[in-house]
Amino acid sequence: MSVRSWWGLATPATQTAGMRRLTVDAATWVRAAEEFAAADAHLLALWAARAPNQEGFFIRAAFIAAGAGLILELPIADCDPPYPGLEPFFPAASRMQRAAYDLWGLRATDPDRRPWLRHAAWPEDQFPLRNPAVLAAGTAGSEAYRFVRVEGDGVHEIPVGPVHAGIIEPGHFRFSIVGEKVLRLEERLGYVHKGIERRFTDFPILEGHRLAARVSGDCAVAYAWAYCQALEGMVGVRLPARASWLRALCLELERIANHLGDLGALGNDAGFAFGLAQFSRLKEHLLRANETAFGQRYLFDTVVPGGLRADLTPSAAHTLGDFLSRLAPEVESLRDIYDEHGGVRDRFVGAGRVAPELAARLGLIGFAGRASARDLDVRIDFPCAPYTELALRRVTRTAGDVAARVAVRFDELQESCRLSLHILKSLPASVHRVECPAPMQGAFGTGLIEGWRGPIFLALEAGTAGAISRCHPHDPSWQNWPVLEHAIIGNIVPDFPLINKSFNLSYSGHDL
Amino acid sequence: MTEAAPPADPQLCVHEILQKRIRALLGRALCIRHVDAGSCNGCELEVHALNNPIYNIEGLGIKFVASPRHADLLLVTGPVASNMRVALQRTYEAMPDPKIVVAVGDCGCTGGIFGESYASCGRVANVIAVNVAVPGCPPSPTRILQGILTAIA
Numbered sequence: 001m002s003v004r005s006w007w008g009l010a011t012p013a014t015q016t017a018g019m020r021r022l023t024v025d026a027a028t029w030v031r032a033a034e035e036f037a038a039a040d041a042h043l044l045a046l047w048a049a050r051a052p053n054q055e056g057f058f059i060r061a062a063f064i065a066a067g068a069g070l071i072l073e074l075p076i077a078d079c080d081p082p083y084p085g086l087e088p089f090f091p092a093a094s095r096m097q098r099a100a101y102d103l104w105g106l107r108a109t110d111p112d113r114r115p116w117l118r119h120a121a122w123p124e125d126q127f128p129l130r131n132p133a134v135l136a137a138g139t140a141g142s143e144a145y146r147f148v149r150v151e152g153d154g155v156h157e158i159p160v161g162p163v164h165a166g167i168i169e170p171g172h173f174r175f176s177i178v179g180e181k182v183l184r185l186e187e188r189l190g191y192v193h194k195g196i197e198r199r200f201t202d203f204p205i206l207e208g209h210r211l212a213a214r215v216s217g218d219c220a221v222a223y224a225w226a227y228c229q230a231l232e233g234m235v236g237v238r239l240p241a242r243a244s245w246l247r248a249l250c251l252e253l254e255r256i257a258n259h260l261g262d263l264g265a266l267g268n269d270a271g272f273a274f275g276l277a278q279f280s281r282l283k284e285h286l287l288r289a290n291e292t293a294f295g296q297r298y299l300f301d302t303v304v305p306g307g308l309r310a311d312l313t314p315s316a317a318h319t320l321g322d323f324l325s326r327l328a329p330e331v332e333s334l335r336d337i338y339d340e341h342g343g344v345r346d347r348f349v350g351a352g353r354v355a356p357e358l359a360a361r362l363g364l365i366g367f368a369g370r371a372s373a374r375d376l377d378v379r380i381d382f383p384c385a386p387y388t389e390l391a392l393r394r395v396t397r398t399a400g401d402v403a404a405r406v407a408v409r410f411d412e413l414q415e416s417c418r419l420s421l422h423i424l425k426s427l428p429a430s431v432h433r434v435e436c437p438a439p440m441q442g443a444f445g446t447g448l449i450e451g452w453r454g455p456i457f458l459a460l461e462a463g464t465a466g467a468i469s470r471c472h473p474h475d476p477s478w479q480n481w482p483v484l485e486h487a488i489i490g491n492i493v494p495d496f497p498l499i500n501k502s503f504n505l506s507y508s509g510h511d512l
Numbered sequence: 513m514t515e516a517a518p519p520a521d522p523q524l525c526v527h528e529i530l531q532k533r534i535r536a537l538l539g540r541a542l543c544i545r546h547v548d549a550g551s552c553n554g555c556e557l558e559v560h561a562l563n564n565p566i567y568n569i570e571g572l573g574i575k576f577v578a579s580p581r582h583a584d585l586l587l588v589t590g591p592v593a594s595n596m597r598v599a600l601q602r603t604y605e606a607m608p609d610p611k612i613v614v615a616v617g618d619c620g621c622t623g624g625i626f627g628e629s630y631a632s633c634g635r636v637a638n639v640i641a642v643n644v645a646v647p648g649c650p651p652s653p654t655r656i657l658q659g660i661l662t663a664i665a
Binding site: 119120121122128132162163165166167168169170190191192193194195196198199202210211214215216217218220261276277280281283284287297298300506507508509511 | 546547548549550551552553554555556557558559560561563564565566567576578579590591593594595596597599603625626627629630631632649650652
């Protein structure tokens with residue numbers, strides 16, 4: 001059965017288009033997950049929460065496929081045996097379950113029980129989201145982590161990180177290699193775990209969008225929008241047309257900025273410094289245009305509950321439109337150079353290949369998924385306003401290598417330029433913001449926005465007196481980090497930076 | 513009979529003369545090691561921008577290096593996540609003396625929006641000595657550059 005057929009059984013517990021909620025028992029939890037996997041649905045997120053009656057917990061898993069989204073929730077009591085893990089159906093579930101254990105002490109049946117977000121900063125018998133009071137400031141330390149060892153003649157290990165060689169977020173990579181060839185990569189993440197989920201509960205629910213925007217700073221708009229969508233859904237706020245159109249403009253500008261940055265860095269990683277110079281120049285001009293239009297280079301705090309912080313003035317809209325119509329042809333001529341440069345092609349084509357079958361089995365998502373024939377795009381498949389009215393072209397490739405991810409990025413960049421210009425031209429005249437009241441205690445809402453990396457999902461629960469009782473922001477990097485371990489197999493070590501950058505996954509958004 | 517002794521001739525202080533000439537040539541050269549101690553990645557994006565042709569930090573003789581052993585200045589972003597505390601301390605210790613630390617962003621300056629918690633040690637100065645702190649969320653590339661130049665002024 002598909003997600004759609006289970007969907008009929010569920011209650012629309014949230015106003016997010018197409019998302020419903022269903023409480024299940026353990027046997028149904030397993031049966032549903034198995035059917036969703038067989039029907040090629042996506043596991044969107046898996047997280048734990050306290051049950052509303054304060055006795056016991058829920059493990060929740062969100063799935064989406066073909067316009068229907070479903071959150072399964074499995075009630076768990078402390079005395080229960082481990083709940084059925086979903087790794088057999090969705091391999092990406094493993095790390096989400098390990099994280100849920102570290103934060104809540106709820107154990108899944110799946111075999112990998114190594115800690116994930118907990119390094120040595122807090123004791124292993126304490127669970128920061130279950131019992132916030134017991135934990136004071138973190139105590140530093142390091143605890144041995146059991147990496148999987150590859151043994152054999154001539155095999156050796158290269159440990160890299162957490163501090164990397166460039167200006168980049170921290171994480172640890174353990175390569176097992178023979179000569180230059182990578183036999184296995186194992187990631188260890190969690191270094192930038194800074195307690196975001198617990199921090200949310202310190203914020204009034206009408207202020208939480210500011211923290212959401214900083215879950216992963218390169219997706220400030222997508223996270224803030226997902227948060228506001230969840231909140232606005234809970235209280236039934238209808239967004240003025242101008243507000244949703246301006247949010248979409250910001251989201252596309254964010255996509256353009258990130259693709260510009262990464263396309264330059266990818267050229268650089270292939271030894272083509274010209275590409276970095278050109279794309280970083282274009283990106284800087286875009287950020288300056290953003291600042292002129294919205295007062296913020298990276299559009300932090302531009303999206304607020306009820307709409308936008310400030311309206312776009314006609315003259316700012318004109319300047320932005322001017323810039324974007326010059327940007328598109330410049331990017332196109334750089335694309336020609338990338339396409340015709342023998343050295344660059346040689347590094348891009350065939351590197352870090354994730355074949356469509358592998359992508360489907362591992363649950364690759366977002367633009368990287370679209371480069372491996374996984375065509376989900378929330379803007380098309382779960383459109384909120386104004387995407388319901390915008391004819392967006394779906395971009396996919398099947399080769400699944402660096403070249404395919406670069407091609408998808410180029411196509412999406414152009415599509416975002418086209419869309420932004422259209423939005424600027426057709427911007428509805430209305431207010432840019434309406435009042436957004438605080439939701440009632442116990443209200444539950446979700447947000448789902450296609451960030452530049454992939455779907456940003458967020459589940460929000462209201463506490464007493466305008467507080468947040470639980471907020472789980474979910475980055476597509478959770479799904480895609482494990483796939484990177486496969487993408488590098490059989491490639492040479494010096495191609496790792498290139499392959500890694502072609503995905504450019506988030507550490508902060510994942511480590512929370 | 514005795515003639516007056518000659519005055520000291522600064523031209524003979526080869527060491528100092530050389531030192532001065534080297535300073536004149538390389539005095540502004542600076543190697544920076546960056547550590548993200550728990551940032552949201554916003555500050556990294558703006559630190560990256562310093563390398564673009566518009567800010568062109570290398571044109572000022574300043575470059576980012578891959579090893580703390582090559583670095584004069586440690587640029588730290590983020591609150592210090594508890595899981596990054598040891599890595600930050602070790603990076604700092606691996607740098608040769610004299611060393612300068614610049615904390616970048618509201619989080620590096622005060623702990624910012626993430627504050628102090630079971631998983632965050634808060635501001636950078638809670639873990640290593642900080643010379644210059646650049647506020648902002650994120651600070652603009654110009655402000656970050658200003659912070660770096662202030663630290664070596």
